[in-house]
Amino acid sequence: MRRIAKFEKVSQEQFVKDFLDAFPEQDEAEAVRVYGAIRLPERATAGSAGYDYFSPVDFTLQPGETIKIPTGIRARMEEGWVLCNFPRSGQGFRFRLQLNNTVGIIDSDYYFSDNEGHILAKLTNDSNEGKVLSVKAGGGFLQGIFFPYGITEDDCSEGVRNGGFGSTG
Numbered sequence: 001m002r003r004i005a006k007f008e009k010v011s012q013e014q015f016v017k018d019f020l021d022a023f024p025e026q027d028e029a030e031a032v033r034v035y036g037a038i039r040l041p042e043r044a045t046a047g048s049a050g051y052d053y054f055s056p057v058d059f060t061l062q063p064g065e066t067i068k069i070p071t072g073i074r075a076r077m078e079e080g081w082v083l084c085n086f087p088r089s090g091q092g093f094r095f096r097l098q099l100n101n102t103v104g105i106i107d108s109d110y111y112f113s114d115n116e117g118h119i120l121a122k123l124t125n126d127s128n129e130g131k132v133l134s135v136k137a138g139g140g141f142l143q144g145i146f147f148p149y150g151i152t153e154d155d156c157s158e159g160v161r162n163g164g165f166g167s168t169g
Contacts, residue, residue, distance in 0.1 A: 005077035005146055007040040007051070010116040018070035018118055023057070037137065038072040041144060050143030052088065053121070060134045061125035066100065069141070074117035077108045077146065085121065085144045095133040096126035099142075106144070114162055 009015070012035050019031040034056045041051035059067055075083050085104030091097040100122040111117040121142050125133045135141045151157075 004081050005075055008074050009038055009072050010074050010118045014116045014118055015072045022068045022070050049145050052140040053142035054138050055135045055141045058137050062132055063125055063127040063130055066124040069121045071119045073119050074111055075106055076111045079108050080148055081108055081146055082149050083144050083146050085142055088140050088143050095131050098124045098126045100124055
């Protein structure tokens with residue numbers, strides 16, 4: 001296997017800002033505590049394609065409920081690669097857990113964004129069977145897979161990213 005990327009934590013300052021935006025009822029001391037416990041994504045087995053992300057907080061989603069999770073994670077990767085994030089397979093299958101943007105696309109230049117390339121996940125429990133999803137802090141809730149990609153022969157893109165969602169136009 002070729003090694004093309006590295007997961008890192010965003011700065012504590014960036015995490016606290018994004019955590020308090022997602023959970024305004026919390027305080028800075030709680031955000032700092034949560035930041036200290038963040039685990040970098042890992043593969044469960046040598047044959048796993050997906051890197052499991054671990055929730056920084058306990059959360060419960062009733063059917064139809066949505067939550068925004070600041071992961072505290074960023075990914076540095078070689079140019080020509082993309083990180084695609086998906087719900088964990090079992091949670092998608094059992095609870096219809098959905099990412100609100102269906103697939104989270106993390107481009108290689110997102111790492112250099114104003115928000116340090118902080119990966120956020122907005123999830124919805126889309127269960128039509130009344131199933132409630134509960135995830136404990138440290139439990140898996142998302143998986144990321146790195147893919148190579150190509151560009152067209154006549155591509156001449158020269159733009160520079162400076163932000164996250166919608167920042168490229």
